[in-house]
Amino acid sequence: MGLLLAGMLVGALVFAPVLWIVILAIATPIATHEVVRRLREGGYDVPFIPVALGGQAMIWLSWPFGTTGVLGAFGATVVVCMVWRLVGQGLTHTPVNYLRDMSATVMLTVWVPLFMAFGVLLIFHDDGSGKEFTSGAVFCLLFAVVLSDVGGYTAGVLFGKHPMVPAISPKKSWEGLAGSLLFGVSGAVVAVTFLLPGRHWWVGLPLGVLLVLTGTLGDLVESQIKRDLGIKDMGRSLPGHGGMMDRLDGLLPAAAVTWIVLTVLH
Known part of the structure; x- marks a missing residue:
């Protein structure tokens, strides 16, 4: 299942980047529903319909209006919620638990649909002002994140002796983080050099560092949320892998970080 999904994503990015928008538009309500269901099981009153509809607005308004459309739809979604x-x-x-529930709702709206919309912005030239698509930035993100995971796992298994945050994620070690930085930064430099013509190779240095840190923090944040809710997985939509959010916890904020770095260091 995992290889099939990966193949579909790569195929869409290579042969029809516009399908990337469709894929993320489909994934957004699925991931949103997973988190909403778990939050409701934990006693939070979080609405699904306005967040799901707002997520579609963020995804599709990114095409003609770029970040203006995304942030406008995000603001409107929060107000409606x-x-x-x-x-x-x-x-x-x-009012009963209004502030608590709205805080959880805003967190959800940022974590899933807003960050997912930045994944859409990555395939546009010039922040969506034109209609030309490119898949290089997305491949940079995926390549660096995959290598970071490989480096972190390898270093953690071989050398991991000092846990980072044992109370939240016992398996994460400082040695694993070092491996993630080594592999992730190297992967980002290579990806920027060969996949983003016209960019300076050194852009991969801050990109790689920030992607590793973002991915690590994303994993820790979701682990903390799961512990608060007393659950192991967010969902069951991916047999053998838990839910969709169990795979996307670090990738979603990494998409926003990639867009920011590549926009600032143009």
């Missing part, structure tokens, strides 16, 4: 939660509990009733 605030009103939705207020009306849902009844205007004549005393």
Whole structure:
């Protein structure tokens, strides 16, 4: 299943980058539903419909309007969710856990649809102002993240003796982080050099470092959320791999980081 999905993603990026938008548009509500279901099981009142619809707006408005469309749709989604939660509990009733539930809702809206929309922005030239697609930036992201995972796993297994945050993720070690940095930064430099013509090779240095740190922190954040909710996996949509969010926890914020780095260091 994992290889099939990977093949579909690579095929879409190589032969029809516009399908990347369709794939992310389909993945967004699935991942959103996984998190909403788990939050509700934990006692949070988090709306699915406005977040899912807002996610589609962020994805599709990124095409004609770039970051303006994405951030505009994000802001509108947060406002709608605030009103939705207020009306849902009844205007004549005393608010119960409103701030807590809205904080969880905003976190969800950032974590899934907003970061997913940055994954769409990566395939556009000039921040979406034109309609020309490119897959180089996405491949840079994926190549660096995969090598980072390989380096972290290898170094952790062979040399890992000092846990980073044992209370949250016992398997993560400082040696593993060093391996992730070595492989991830090397992969980012190679990817930028060969996949992004016209870019300076050194752009891969900050890109690689930030991707490794973002991926590591993303894993730790989801691990902490799972511990708070008392669960092992976010979902069951990917047999043998847990849910979609169990695979995307580090990739989603990494997409936003990649876009920011490549936009600033143009």
